Amino acid sequence: MPSKLLDALLLAMPLPPVLETWRQHLKNQLPYPVQGAQTLFIGDPTLVIVVFQHDKVEVLLPAIQWRHHDIHTAKPTSQGVITAHNGTLEQLLALVENTIALRLKSFHECSCCGTRSAPETLGSLQGEPVCRHCIKGRRVLF
Ligand SMILES: [Zn+2]
Structure with a gap:
């Protein structure tokens, strides 16, 4: 399965400098606890999920559904993608903030x-x- 192998190789590669800068900013500058590495889970409970890939960042809204008693499944929905080429940290932060606001409304x-x-x-x-x-x-x- 070549595509899976490629995915694995890309995941193992370090992020380009611009994305690494954005990642560090989210980890250090937001007033919420942050867990994870290439995928950041921001807030406790998680308010927003930020997935770093080799050339882009995807921002996801956590939407957790009850299944049975304490078991729940996360079904995050994409709120947008910022690419390393055209995007800016300001765009990423705006998307993250909008997603947090949406999550807090729930x-x-x-x-x-x-x-x-x-x-x-x-x-x-x-x-x-x-x-x-x-x-x-x-x-x-x-
Ligand atoms: Zn109470």
């Missing part, structure tokens, strides 16, 4: 304490969203 308020939490971290109490902290110790099915 957060819900806990009906007990009022904290806004990611939908995948909220449980339900008599039909109202309740955060993990408030639901702890209660015998409630998610």
Whole structure:
């Protein structure tokens, strides 16, 4: 499977300097915890996913769906691609910020304490969203 081999080789290659600069900027300048290397997971819970490839950067909105109790699957949706040739760090940051704003809009308020939490971290109490902290110790099915 030549294309998979090529993908593997490209992934193993260091990023071009401009993309490495952008990556370092995201890792060091954003007011959120960042995990990952070539794919950055920004925020806890993840607010935005930034995938660095050999000549471009893709920004993804995490959209996590409940499957069963604690098991959820991530189905991120692409918000845009910035190429190393035509793109700028400003464009990338704008895309990242817009995606974070979109993600925060999907957060819900806990009906007990009022904290806004990611939908995948909220449980339900008599039909109202309740955060993990408030639901702890209660015998409630998610
Ligand atoms: Zn709460």
